[in-house]
Amino acid sequence: MSNYAFGDLQGCYKEFLTLLSQINFEPKKDTLWICGDLVNRGPESLNCLTYLYSIKDSCKIVLGNHDLHLIAVNEAARNISADDTFEDVLGSDDVKMLMSWLKSLPFHSIEKIKTQKGEMLFVMTHAGVPPHWDKDQLIKNSNELSEHLKSDNAKEFLKSAFGNTPNHPDKCKTDEDRLRLNLNYLTRMRFYKSDGSLDLTYKGKIETAPSNLKPWFKYELKILENRTHLLFGHWAALNGITNSKKITALDTGCAWGNKLTTIRLEDNSIFSCDKLN
């Protein structure tokens, strides 16, 4: 009976199945923590979704930016891009059922787990948790986004949910602004400025980042109370390295030709599968 946390699948279905067989996954006993970006860029988005749906009672899945983009394209709230690879989902007979299931998934997962080092509270989101949010703020803001996504007005919400601004809570003038910023924190965040604003424009390496930019997880994080461990994906260039014992980066860039990784939360064992052809 183990918990396994997986990096971004992004349509890498074969590697996912290979890893599940490597860990002898038993749906009735084990729980899979899936950090979002289930689809896009990789080759088999539909197979990933269909399989995850079939084992959904054994999974804790949070939504990523690519999942949200797929939902928005399906709702005609956004246009498909030339580099999107989820047409298989859009053309599937099951698209309605799969999209309604995706929209029901949360933006965070929190649960206590008994590990070798004692009981730990694990918190997972797709991109991370902004430094100024504690646990209660995470739950409140994440649930608020989910309510909009599940509502009858989901299309209107999605139409206004994408964009790089505002980048600071003090710059939010409307509810739409605040929801967009919170969504960016949870699904797109990488670099953070020392003045507490989000930078979604710099996409380069940490080593060559402008001096006022640091990864969000290098700031003091309110979420990291005693015995809390943070899990996130989204940032393949980190290749699993945060240099923090309390923060685990799960995305090791399978869709980009690197590998898919899962970590057993009870003992921190790492399993990985190189990108297959």
Ligand SMILES: [Mn+2]
């Ligand atoms: Mn992502």
